[in-house]
Amino acid sequence: NKVYYFRSVSSTMEVAKKLAEQEKNFLVIAEKQTAGRGRLGRPWISNEGGIWMSLLIRPSISLRESFILTYLASLCVCKALRQITSLSFYLKWPNDIVFLTNDEIKKVAGILLELKAEVDKIDYAIIGIGINVNNQINSFEPTGISLKELTNRLWNRTDIIIEIMKNFYHYFQVKPEEILNEWKQLCLTLGKKVKIIRPQGELIGKALDIAEDGALWLEAENQRAVKIYSGDCIHLR
Ligand code: BTN
Numbered sequence: 001n002k003v004y005y006f007r008s009v010s011s012t013m014e015v016a017k018k019l020a021e022q023e024k025n026f027l028v029i030a031e032k033q034t035a036g037r038g039r040l041g042r043p044w045i046s047n048e049g050g051i052w053m054s055l056l057i058r059p060s061i062s063l064r065e066s067f068i069l070t071y072l073a074s075l076c077v078c079k080a081l082r083q084i085t086s087l088s089f090y091l092k093w094p095n096d097i098v099f100l101t102n103d104e105i106k107k108v109a110g111i112l113l114e115l116k117a118e119v120d121k122i123d124y125a126i127i128g129i130g131i132n133v134n135n136q137i138n139s140f141e142p143t144g145i146s147l148k149e150l151t152n153r154l155w156n157r158t159d160i161i162i163e164i165m166k167n168f169y170h171y172f173q174v175k176p177e178e179i180l181n182e183w184k185q186l187c188l189t190l191g192k193k194v195k196i197i198r199p200q201g202e203l204i205g206k207a208l209d210i211a212e213d214g215a216l217w218l219e220a221e222n223q224r225a226v227k228i229y230s231g232d233c234i235h236l237r
Contacts, residue, residue, distance in 0.1 A: 001024075001025045001026055001027070002023060002026040002027070003026065003027045003028075003029060004019065004026060004027070004028045004029070005029050005030075006028070006029070006030045006031070007030070007031050007032070008030065008031065008032045008033070008034060009028075009030045009032075009033055009034070010033065010034055010035040011033050011035050011036055011037050011128075012028040012029070012030050012033065012052055012053055012054035012128060013037060013054050013112065013114055013126055013128050014035075015028045015030075015054070016028045016054040016056045016126045017114075017116075017126065019056070020056055020116070020124055020126075023056075024058065025056060025057050025058060026055075026056055027053060027054070027055050027056075027165075028053060028054045028056070029051075029052070029053040029161070030046075030052050030053070031048050031052075032046055032047060032048050032052070033046035033052050036052060036130065037112060037128070038110060038112065038130075039094075039095075039110065039112055040230075040232065044110070044112075044130055045138055045141065046130065046135075047135045047136065048135065049133060049134035049135030049136070049146075049148075050130065050131060050132050050133050050134070050135040050146070051109075051129065051130070051131040051133055051157050051160060051161060052129075052130055053128075053129050053161070054126050054127065054128045054129070055073075055126070055127045055129070055168070056124055056125070056126050056127075057124065057125055057127070058122070058123065058124045058125075059122060059125060059172075060122075061122060062120045062121065062122070063115070063117050063120045063121075063122060064120065064213070065176070066113075066115055066117075066122060066125060067213065067214030068176045068179060068180075068214065069113055069125055069127060070094065070095045070111050070113045070127075070214075071095070071179055071180060071183045071210075071214065072168075072171050072172075072179050073095070073111045073113070073127045073129065073168075074091055074095040074096070074097060074109075074111050074183070075091070075167075075171065075179060075182055075183050075186070076164050076167035076168050076171055077097050077109050077111070077129060077131065077164055077167075078090070078091050078097045078186055079167050079186075080160055080163035080164040080166075080167055081097060081108065081109070081131075081147075081160070083163050084155070084159055084160050084163055085147065085151065085155070087099065087150070087151070088100075089108060089186075090186050090187065090188045091183060091186045091187045091188065091189075092105060092107075092187070092188055092189055092233065092235070093187060093189040093190075093194075093207065093210070093216050093233050094216070094230065094233065095110065095111040096109070096110055097109035097110070097131075098188065099145060099150060100188070101145075101150075105143070105188070105235060106143060106144065106145035106150075107132075107143050107144050107145070108131065108132055108144075108145060108146070108147065108150070109129065109130060109131040109132065110129075110130050111127065111128065111129055111130075112127075112128035112130070113125060113126070113127055113128070114126045114128070129164070131147075131160065132144060132145065132146035132147065133146060133147045133148065133155050133157050133160065134146065134147070134148045134154045134155060134157070135148070136148075136149075137149065177212075180210055180212075180214075183210070184209075184210055187210075188235070189207045189216070189233060189235065190207050190208070190209060190210070191206070191207065191208075192206070192207050192235050192236070192237065193205070193206055193207075193235075193236040193237050194206070194207045194218070194233050194234060194235055194236060195233070195234040195236055196216075196218060196228050196231045196232070196233055196234075197231055197232040197233075197234070198228075198230070198231040198232075203218060203220055203226075203228070204220065204221065204236070205218040205219050205220035205221060205223075205226075206218070206219045207233075208225055211227055213227075214229075215227035215228055215229050216228040216229075216233075
């Protein structure tokens with residue numbers, strides 16, 4: 001499968017979408033993005049030194065089953081970073097790869113999933129992966145950290161990308177239940193008191209489990225457990 005490499009793009013998500021018209025499965029990598037996107041419509045700062053890439057795949061799964069792709073991707077990235085650096089990276093719901101320093105959660109990487117589907121059939125999925133590797137984090141991103149800042153050394157980005165791709169090839173063969181199980185074992189959110197921020201309002205409760213459909217089971221105070229499908233998650237204690 002092809003790898004497209006660019007010095008600078010608006011967003012690797014956009015480039016992948018264009019290339020989807022002529023190519024089947026591929027990876028788009030850029031040194032820098034001028035209009036990087038994060039989850040929930042937020043911008044994603046992508047200066048030189050990080051890993052900014054989008055993997056386009058055409059899995060034969062339905063739209064309902066597609067939630068597994070973000071779990072699969074964040075698990076692959078988390079494990080690759082552990083394998084390469086020997087540091088204990090964890091997952092934070094829904095799909096952040098984080099590191100714990102002095103009881104503070106610092107985000108190292110994030111995943112953005114975009115789908116094209118006809119009715120319930122997926123045409124393609126673009127898995128966007130952003131990893132802060134050798135790049136400087138802006139001071140107005142206090143919850144972010146790069147591998148360089150964490151370890152005081154530079155890291156070979158090709159080694160990391162190869163490790164991630166190896167993990168993808170492995171986990172594409174693995175059943176969703178098994179992926180979720182492994183994901184949960186590395187997840188810091190479960191068992192914690194969390195605040196979920198959504199457009200329709202905030203919810204505070206205990207994060208209990210990940211449901212079979214990918215939702216977060218949240219036990220809000222004095223209420224029955226509810227399923228949360230998206231939103232911002234803040235760990236309270
Ligand atoms: C998040 O909000 O945590 C997701 C961040 C995803 C960033 C990556 S970088 C490569 C790809 N291109 C983008 O514009 N965004 C994703």
